[in-house]
Amino acid sequence: MNRTTASGAPDLGHGLGLRTVHYPDVLEGQPRVDWFEIISENFMIPGGRPLWVLDRVRERFPVVMHGVSLSIGSTDPLDLDYLRQLRELARRVEPSLISDHLCWTGIGGHNTHDLLPLPYTEEALAHVAGRVERVQEFLGRRILIENPSSYMRFSASSMTEWDFLAELARRADCWLLLDVNNVYVSAFNHSFDADRYLAGIPRERVAQFHLAGHTDHGRYILDTHDHPIIDPVWALYERAVARFGPVSTLIERDDHIPPLAELETELDHARAIAEGVHARSALGSRPDTATAVAAHHGA
Amino acid sequence: MLTSDERLSAVERLDIYANMYFARLLDVLRTDYPVVARMLGEVHFHNLATDYLLAHPPSHFSLRYAGEPLARFLEDHPLTAERPWLPDLARFEWALVDAFDAPDSDTASVEDLAGVAPEDWPGLRFGAVPSARVLDLRFAVLPTWTSGHDESPPDDQELPERPEALPQAIRVWRRNHEVLHRPVDEPERVALRALADERPFGEICDAVGALVDEELAAPRAANMLATWLADGFIASVARPERNS
Numbered sequence: 001m002n003r004t005t006a007s008g009a010p011d012l013g014h015g016l017g018l019r020t021v022h023y024p025d026v027l028e029g030q031p032r033v034d035w036f037e038i039i040s041e042n043f044m045i046p047g048g049r050p051l052w053v054l055d056r057v058r059e060r061f062p063v064v065m066h067g068v069s070l071s072i073g074s075t076d077p078l079d080l081d082y083l084r085q086l087r088e089l090a091r092r093v094e095p096s097l098i099s100d101h102l103c104w105t106g107i108g109g110h111n112t113h114d115l116l117p118l119p120y121t122e123e124a125l126a127h128v129a130g131r132v133e134r135v136q137e138f139l140g141r142r143i144l145i146e147n148p149s150s151y152m153r154f155s156a157s158s159m160t161e162w163d164f165l166a167e168l169a170r171r172a173d174c175w176l177l178l179d180v181n182n183v184y185v186s187a188f189n190h191s192f193d194a195d196r197y198l199a200g201i202p203r204e205r206v207a208q209f210h211l212a213g214h215t216d217h218g219r220y221i222l223d224t225h226d227h228p229i230i231d232p233v234w235a236l237y238e239r240a241v242a243r244f245g246p247v248s249t250l251i252e253r254d255d256h257i258p259p260l261a262e263l264e265t266e267l268d269h270a271r272a273i274a275e276g277v278h279a280r281s282a283l284g285s286r287p288d289t290a291t292a293v294a295a296h297h298g299a
Numbered sequence: 300m301l302t303s304d305e306r307l308s309a310v311e312r313l314d315i316y317a318n319m320y321f322a323r324l325l326d327v328l329r330t331d332y333p334v335v336a337r338m339l340g341e342v343h344f345h346n347l348a349t350d351y352l353l354a355h356p357p358s359h360f361s362l363r364y365a366g367e368p369l370a371r372f373l374e375d376h377p378l379t380a381e382r383p384w385l386p387d388l389a390r391f392e393w394a395l396v397d398a399f400d401a402p403d404s405d406t407a408s409v410e411d412l413a414g415v416a417p418e419d420w421p422g423l424r425f426g427a428v429p430s431a432r433v434l435d436l437r438f439a440v441l442p443t444w445t446s447g448h449d450e451s452p453p454d455d456q457e458l459p460e461r462p463e464a465l466p467q468a469i470r471v472w473r474r475n476h477e478v479l480h481r482p483v484d485e486p487e488r489v490a491l492r493a494l495a496d497e498r499p500f501g502e503i504c505d506a507v508g509a510l511v512d513e514e515l516a517a518p519r520a521a522n523m524l525a526t527w528l529a530d531g532f533i534a535s536v537a538r539p540e541r542n543s
Contacts, residue, residue, distance in 0.1 A: 041361045048400035049476035069360035082360045111357045112320055152312035153302045219306045220315065
C-alpha cells in the first residue's frame with residue numbers, strides 16, 4: 001500500500017491503539033490491523049513485560065508513538081528529561097510517526113494528566129511554534145500536533161482553533177494529527193461548524209487521522225474514547241478523506257475495551273469508507289474511464 | 300477569562316475538567332492499590348483520594364508515579380488511626396508496582412557456582428536483580444493481600460481479615476515477566492541485608508551465625524543462596540580477586 005499522501009507522510013493504512021487486554025490476540029494471532037499506536041508514556045519505563053511486548057509487536061507491524069505529556073503550550077520550560085526519554089524510546093521503536101496534542105497539561109511542575117486548551121492568540125501561536133521547532137530539532141524529525149477536544153474556550157482568543165493549527169503547522173513546519181471525533185465533539189461543545197474546521201486545515205499538513213467514540217451528556221459531549229464511533233462522525237470522516245486524501249487512520253478505544261475482533265470490524269468500516277472515497281475520486285479523475293464505462297453500458 | 304454561553308456557564312465548563320481530573324486519579328490509585336481500596340470501601344477510599352491529591356498533586360510526566368507517596372501519606376492520616384496496618388499494606392502493593400517495570404537483567408544460576416574452589420567461597424559476592432526489594436513491615440499483610448486481590452470476588456465474599464500486628468519481612472522481585480514475593484524469617488532477613496550491602500558470602504554466613512547455631516550458619520546461608528538463585532533473585536556472581 002504505497003499511496004502518496006499530500007503531506008509526504010507515509011500512508012500506513014488503518015491501525016488500532018495497542019491495549020494490554022489485546023496483547024495475547026496481537027502476539028499470537030493475525031490481526032486485521034495495518035499498524036499500532038502506543039501511548040509513549042506507558043513505555044517510557046525502565047523495563048518489564050510491556051517493553052518486551054512492544055518489541056514483539058514492532059517486529060511485525062509499523063508503530064506510531066502518541067504522547068500526552070509534551071505540554072507544548074505550557075509556560076513551563078520544555079521537560080528535557082521527558083524529551084530525552086521520548087527520544088530514547090524512539091530509537092528503540094523506530095516509529096513511523098511521533099505525535100502529541102495542542103494543549104498544556106499543567107504549570108509549576110504540576111501535571112493534571114489532562115489536555116487543557118490554549119487561548120488562540122498571536123502570542124500563544126508564537127510561543128507554541130517556537131517550542132514545536134525546538135522539539136523537532138531535539139528529536140531530529142517532524143512531529144504531529146493533534147487538535148484537542150475541549151469544553152472551555154478563552155475570551156482572549158483572537159482566531160479560530162483551525163486557523164491557529166494551520167498557521168502553527170506552517171510556521172513550525174510540522175504535521176497535523178486530525179482527530180475527526182475531536183472536531184465533532186468541540187464543534188458541538190462550542191457551537192461551530194465541523195466542516196468549516198476541515199476546510200480551514202491545509203491539505204498538505206494532515207499526516208494522520210484519529211477516530212473515536214464519545215459520551216453524550218446532553219449539554220456537552222465528553223471525549224471518553226469508550227464507545228463505538230457514531231454515524232455523524234463516520235460521515236465527517238468520509239468528508240475528511242475526500243478533502244485530505246489517503247491518510248493513516250487510527251481508531252482509539254481507551255475504556256470499556258471490547259474484544260479485538262469487534263475493533264477489527266470497526267476498522268473494516270473505516271477502510272471501506274476510505275476505499276469508497278478513493279474509488280470514486282479515481283473514477284472521477286479519469287474522464288476516459290467514465291466514458292468507456294458509459295459506452296459499455298450502452299448509454 | 301473563560302467564555303460562557305446559553306448551554307454551559309464558564310464555571311460549569313471548568314467543572315468538567317475538575318471532575319475528570321479527580322476521576323482519572325482516583326482510577327489510577329484504585330489500580331495501583333486494589334486491596335487498600337477494597338479494605339477501605341468506596342466512601343473512605345474516595346475521601347482518602349481527595350485528601351491525598353490535595354497534598355500530592357501529580358508532578359511526573361507519567362501517571363505511573365502519581366501514587367508513589369501514598370504509604371507515607373497514610374502514616375499521618377485519620378483513617379490509619381483505626382487501621383494501623385494500612386500504610387504497610389500500601390507499601391506492599393507499591394512494591395509490586397515498582398517490581399513490574401523495574402529494569403530487566405540477566406539472572407545468575409547455580410551453574411555459575413560450578414567449579415568455585417572451597418577457599419573462594421567466603422569471598423564470593425552476589426548482586427540482586429534490579430527489581431529486588433525487601434520490605435520490613437510491622438503488620439502481616441500477606442494473608443489480607445492474598446485473599447483481597449482476587450479481581451472478581453463473588454458478591455457475597457466477606458472482607459478479608461485485617462492484618463495482625465506481627466512483624467513481617469517480605470522480599471519482592473520479578474522473574475521474567477512475573478512479579479513474585481515471599482515472606483522471609485529473621486535469619487534470611489539479616490542475610491538479605493548483608494547481600495544488599497554487597498558483603499561477601501563469608502560475612503553473610505557470619506550475619507546468619509549471629510541468630511542460629513554456629514555450625515548451622517554456613518549450610519543455612521548456602522540453602523538461602525540456592526533458593527535465591529533458583530528464584531531468579533540473583534543477577535550476578537563475582538569471584539574474589541586474586542592478590543598477586
